[in-house]
Amino acid sequence: MSDLVIETTGLRKEFRTRRGRHVVAVHDLDLAVPRGGVHGFLGPNGSGKTTTIRMLLGLARASKGEMRLFGQPVPHLLPSVIDRIGAVVEQPKFVPTFSGRKNLTLLARTIGVPSHTVDAALEQVGLNGRDQERYKGYSLGMKQRLAIAATLLKSPDLLILDEPTNGLDPAGIRDIRDMIRGLGDSGVTVLLSSHILAEVQQVCHSASIIGKGRLLASGDVDDLVGGGSTSTTRVGVADPATAARLLREAGHHVIPDGEALVVEGVEPREINRLLAGHEIFVHELTPVRADLESVFLQLTRDASVGRPAGPAAPVTTEAGVA
């Protein structure tokens, strides 16, 4: 059995606006979300995240392409897997004058799950101290947590969250992020759609980055940001001019950076060996790690000039040489 929980191949969605304009919201998207952990679905506003999620959940019809959830073709066999999926795409409707607990109890009865699932769900989202308060008095963050609790009643294997921290204050954002991380650790596969780089970097194990409806990169977050095998190094030496000349003569790309040098495309060990061979001893040799923001900016910048989607991985970047 495939270990992919979500898989799309050549997925495309075209819209015709009321003014007759033709919009390609999703462009031949190949998405692969592995089982377990939190997978970021990262892209700027309007890049096609919500449209993709709506197609996966049978809320919008794809123009072209294939989709699978738990290996089953959807929308054709969506009914066979829908009970394994929880999704918060829009704010669900709760009764404002009922408490959080009463709303969930009602829902549990409607979908036919035992009432003890309500306690477990409230516990999982950290609302159990506030469960007797009226929904209408809840903060936005608490409302969002209740929405997620509602999806947990079914004990889903896959949770799809579309921009769950939108509009929350910093404390609310932190709470939701901690909760999502906890859910991922507990064995649920979470697809977290976000346009916030830091969120994906802090919460996700793996990610797919999209821009203008196209897949730009995909893989483990550590690999996307260069992992441990960086090839950009900051080098501190007493005589940077001579060191730069020697490194350039050896064919390496060197950028002066104040008193130091930034050297690209060569392992730190090799830099040390080369300079020590000329009796130049380094006092700093720091691998420069790219961050997801640099990768993202570079990828989305390339996408904005209409470059077709490149290979999903590896990602090469010169970013991080700030």
Ligand SMILES: Nc1ncnc2c1ncn2[C@@H]1O[C@H](COP(=O)(O)OP(=O)(O)OP(=O)(O)O)[C@@H](O)[C@H]1O
């Ligand atoms: N019903 C529709 N009719 C026409 N165009 C649409 C429709 N729905 C979405 N679009 C367009 O498709 C593109 C992708 O939108 P989508 O909402 O999927 O992006 P997104 O990445 O989820 O953005 P956001 O983070 O702002 O929600 C946008 O250009 C949007 O204007």
